[in-house]
Amino acid sequence: MKNKSITSRDVDFAKWYTDVVSAAHLATYSNVKGCIVIEPNGYAIWENVQKILDQMLKETGHQNVSMPMLIPENLLRKESELINGFAPEVAWVTEGGSKKLEERMCIRPTSETLFSDYYSTVIRSYRDLPKKYNQWCSVLRWEKETRPFLRSREFLWQEGHTVHETQEEAEEETKNMLAIYKKLFEEYLAIPVISGRKTEKEKFAGAEYTLTIEALMYNGVSLQSGTSHYFGQKFSKAYDISFLNRNNEMSHVYQTSWGVSTRMIGGLIMVHSDDKGLVLPPRIAPTQVMIIPIKETPKVIDVCENIADSLKQAGITVKIDRTDKSAGFKFAEAEVNGIPLRIEVGERDLEQGIITFARRDTSEKINIDYNQDIVSKVQQLLEEIQNNLYQTALHRQQELTFEAHSLDEVKDIMEHHPGFVKAMWCGDEACELKMKEIKGTKSRCILEQASPIDDHCVVCGKKAKHLVVWGIQY
Amino acid sequence: MKNKSITSRDVDFAKWYTDVVSAAHLATYSNVKGCIVIEPNGYAIWENVQKILDQMLKETGHQNVSMPMLIPENLLRKESELINGFAPEVAWVTEGGSKKLEERMCIRPTSETLFSDYYSTVIRSYRDLPKKYNQWCSVLRWEKETRPFLRSREFLWQEGHTVHETQEEAEEETKNMLAIYKKLFEEYLAIPVISGRKTEKEKFAGAEYTLTIEALMYNGVSLQSGTSHYFGQKFSKAYDISFLNRNNEMSHVYQTSWGVSTRMIGGLIMVHSDDKGLVLPPRIAPTQVMIIPIKETPKVIDVCENIADSLKQAGITVKIDRTDKSAGFKFAEAEVNGIPLRIEVGERDLEQGIITFARRDTSEKINIDYNQDIVSKVQQLLEEIQNNLYQTALHRQQELTFEAHSLDEVKDIMEHHPGFVKAMWCGDEACELKMKEIKGTKSRCILEQASPIDDHCVVCGKKAKHLVVWGIQY
Numbered sequence: 019m020k021n022k023s024i025t026s027r028d029v030d031f032a033k034w035y036t037d038v039v040s041a042a043h044l045a046t047y048s049n050v051k052g053c054i055v056i057e058p059n060g061y062a063i064w065e066n067v068q069k070i071l072d073q074m075l076k077e078t079g080h081q082n083v084s085m086p087m088l089i090p091e092n093l094l095r096k097e098s099e100l101i102n103g104f105a106p107e108v109a110w111v112t113e114g115g116s117k118k119l120e121e122r123m124c125i126r127p128t129s130e131t132l133f134s135d136y137y138s139t140v141i142r143s144y145r146d147l148p149k150k151y152n153q154w155c156s157v158l159r160w161e162k163e164t165r166p167f168l169r170s171r172e173f174l175w176q177e178g179h180t181v182h183e184t185q186e187e188a189e190e191e192t193k194n195m196l197a198i199y200k201k202l203f204e205e206y207l208a209i210p211v212i213s214g215r216k217t218e219k220e221k222f223a224g225a226e227y228t229l230t231i232e233a234l235m236y237n238g239v240s241l242q243s244g245t246s247h248y249f250g251q252k253f254s255k256a257y258d259i260s261f262l263n264r265n266n267e268m269s270h271v272y273q274t275s276w277g278v279s280t281r282m283i284g285g286l287i288m289v290h291s292d293d294k295g296l297v298l299p300p301r302i303a304p305t306q307v308m309i310i311p312i313k314e315t316p317k318v319i320d321v322c323e324n325i326a327d328s329l330k331q332a333g334i335t336v337k338i339d340r341t342d343k344s345a346g347f348k349f350a351e352a353e354v355n356g357i358p359l360r361i362e363v364g365e366r367d368l369e370q371g372i373i374t375f376a377r378r379d380t381s382e383k384i385n386i387d388y389n390q391d392i393v394s395k396v397q398q399l400l401e402e403i404q405n406n407l408y409q410t411a412l413h414r415q416q417e418l419t420f421e422a423h424s425l426d427e428v429k430d431i432m433e434h435h436p437g438f439v440k441a442m443w444c445g446d447e448a449c450e451l452k453m454k455e456i457k458g459t460k461s462r463c464i465l466e467q468a469s470p471i472d473d474h475c476v477v478c479g480k481k482a483k484h485l486v487v488w489g490i491q492y
Numbered sequence: 493m494k495n496k497s498i499t500s501r502d503v504d505f506a507k508w509y510t511d512v513v514s515a516a517h518l519a520t521y522s523n524v525k526g527c528i529v530i531e532p533n534g535y536a537i538w539e540n541v542q543k544i545l546d547q548m549l550k551e552t553g554h555q556n557v558s559m560p561m562l563i564p565e566n567l568l569r570k571e572s573e574l575i576n577g578f579a580p581e582v583a584w585v586t587e588g589g590s591k592k593l594e595e596r597m598c599i600r601p602t603s604e605t606l607f608s609d610y611y612s613t614v615i616r617s618y619r620d621l622p623k624k625y626n627q628w629c630s631v632l633r634w635e636k637e638t639r640p641f642l643r644s645r646e647f648l649w650q651e652g653h654t655v656h657e658t659q660e661e662a663e664e665e666t667k668n669m670l671a672i673y674k675k676l677f678e679e680y681l682a683i684p685v686i687s688g689r690k691t692e693k694e695k696f697a698g699a700e701y702t703l704t705i706e707a708l709m710y711n712g713v714s715l716q717s718g719t720s721h722y723f724g725q726k727f728s729k730a731y732d733i734s735f736l737n738r739n740n741e742m743s744h745v746y747q748t749s750w751g752v753s754t755r756m757i758g759g760l761i762m763v764h765s766d767d768k769g770l771v772l773p774p775r776i777a778p779t780q781v782m783i784i785p786i787k788e789t790p791k792v793i794d795v796c797e798n799i800a801d802s803l804k805q806a807g808i809t810v811k812i813d814r815t816d817k818s819a820g821f822k823f824a825e826a827e828v829n830g831i832p833l834r835i836e837v838g839e840r841d842l843e844q845g846i847i848t849f850a851r852r853d854t855s856e857k858i859n860i861d862y863n864q865d866i867v868s869k870v871q872q873l874l875e876e877i878q879n880n881l882y883q884t885a886l887h888r889q890q891e892l893t894f895e896a897h898s899l900d901e902v903k904d905i906m907e908h909h910p911g912f913v914k915a916m917w918c919g920d921e922a923c924e925l926k927m928k929e930i931k932g933t934k935s936r937c938i939l940e941q942a943s944p945i946d947d948h949c950v951v952c953g954k955k956a957k958h959l960v961v962w963g964i965q966y
Contacts, residue, residue, distance in 0.1 A: 046610075046613070046614070048559070048560050048606070048609070048610065049564065049567060049609050050560040050562050050563070050564060050567075050597070050606075053560035053562065054560075055557065055558070055559055055560070055606075055610050056557055056558040057557055058555035058556065058557055058625070061555075061556050061557050061558055062555075062556070064558075065556065081532035081535075081536075082532065082535050082536070082539065083529065083530055083531055083532055083535050084529070084530040084535055084538075084630075084648060085522070085529055086522050086524040086527035086528075086529070086646055087561070087599075087630060087632070087646055088524050088527065088583075088632075088646070089524070090523065090524060093523060093524075105590070106589060106590050107589055108588075108589075109562075109585045109587065109588040109589075110585065110586065110587040110588070111583045111584065111585050111586075111599065112584065112585075112586045112587065113583070113584040113586065113596075114582075114583040114584070114634040115580060115581055115582075115583075115634030115636070116579070116580050122587075123524070125561075125585065125599070132522065132524075132529075135522070135523050136520075136522065136529050139520070140520070151532070155630075156558075156561060156629075158561070158562075160588040160589030162589070172560055172561055172562070174558060
């Protein structure tokens, strides 16, 4: 059943996207320009992400802290590449407590400066290393065009900032964090990603290099989904984070930072959802099962409650919809909200010992013998749904990944059915700029271990250095 | 064993406080004036508070959301009492994205305005009510004097904002939330509180009335620890949050808001801690048990790991200190960090089948037969420590609660051994101002159900209206 408040995604993808955000009550624009209100349904997804990722971070020795949200201008200016990258898009506080400030402060667009300043005061010796700190917070970047979750002036994220004794250890951390993000996306969000290194042009301001995971949306557009930066000693020299090393000499630490944000909720929508509304993978869905009594008789309610209790005991999140709406309305609401599995309990079915399962991903309805082991059936179905969503997305990503050997081929792909385009590159920024003329195509990442598919650059024809994945980006 | 880096609390309480914050690595000042960095040990306490309180909020039907951190000036100005209360202490953003803003925005000092504006756009009918939303975030108030946790320009908190169909329901919510805060403080933080209503002078700007819980610190100073506000229709009229009621008429909602903050970490320190450092109640301690191998032999490590495993399985948070420090140093570190229970495992003791438990609260050392049920012994001891800390704090609070029948009595108490002073009050603000001349004594709360202890006001001698608890405040 199509949801009437949602534009078809094949007709107008952008409109479909905002319709889903609104119909599933994930977020709404606020009266603060470019900022959204994340509503309970949207925030509950973020809480699940936090729970899963936070546990992965703690298991790998990371600790949470809280840094100030303001950065004094002189502190921001200590590292020139960072300030050049972010200065045009920060918000400045110039008055506080009814007085003009002597020095203006910006609201953090990211916190390398604050962490570096902090580390410079607490690290003295190699015995103090490594420090692997993370914070969950919001940051602000003065974007001109905004879209809920994908790009808004303020967004929620986690930012990890670590300091290490050696280059090797810091580079290892940079890689490990990308692997954790890849795991989060593939195993929980059911979003396949490709990973690699950003080009010099696309890397994070101030980083030696940036690793990235990139996902492909339903419409073939790419979404940068998580990044992990290796800083070397750039910040530690600018902020003087030095320590007495094992040879009793002063040395500067090696740093990393890495982050994922509420943008991933936009990715979840654009990879899995459909014209009926939101589709959520079971491992990230705030409510995994919605039980709907077709008509509220004592017998039906009794069965609903029994099922709910046994599912809860098995650690499955479940609700019973006992609002005074029609069953059809409740079905549509469970659909639009992306509940992975719906259980329908009706008086007449019960007489025949039957209840009905409805899968959100395939719309399949399955009659279940009420006397069989419902908990394991639900567990099995939730796993199937999780896998099916991942496989469907993976299959689409594979179908929309192309190889190009000439600029004309790139043009043809991007203009007719965009996706990931693999093509060789000489390493020259001029060729990236040339590529951008094709509907804004940008390098997504360099595939570092991949075999070359050509020996010349797809743009200029000179000797190729890297196999690059290109795409049109959000 | 006294910790040398900590001033004695009976010598200089203020210095002792900041020494404990620093020695236990809870927080440190940042280079952002008046803002702190909450370090891992401090943030882990806040995470536990969040886990406990968030579950209580969810069990009582509250949902989390995320509002913008900025408030446009015109939105802030819609409710005049609120702006009068907060305008002197907000920070203003006047530039964004390299341009001067047409309208300045403040960083939220509290979010009644944003929630009200949001509710006004989503509530149409009584069927949309109640909405019971909460957010975990940080807020900013341009304080002049700051102290870690107790008063800093930016602090972390939760703020609940609810809208209801009737006055009765909203007042019920206001009361229920105060009861939840009281439960959090008494049952988890082991901090006894008194509760009551704030006077008109001390209530929240814009509220019809404010309920409060107040705690008494070791030095007899009061700490406002959590507040719950009933707004009636003040905000709903200013922001036009109206709905079609059950009689098919337009009506304005009734509102509440309530919050607790990282200030409670300051309370935890000032109620329980001592000259050896932090003392944490087991139910809020990030690490409940620290196991310390006296010397790392295979046998000792084996026993340490066995104990740790069985405690973990029982849901107890436990760590083994395997750093290369001396046992004595490890003991002191567990003490300064407030670990409730320390288990010492030594080779020689083991030969006699003995391990040693050391309680942080009483410093008592107990020899335990290694073959007895260690898990239940630990569980029992943690409960005893929790109770002992609460009873000690309650006993102190009772000893430091006085009745006063004249201004001279109030003076005598506040100048020699401050605490909670119960005294009658006529209801006149002038008498509150007079009281303030005594070392800044303020009304903490009106005890609403209490029997009068006098018939005249302790200040002016006129007919008394309320029994009030007075105190010197943080």
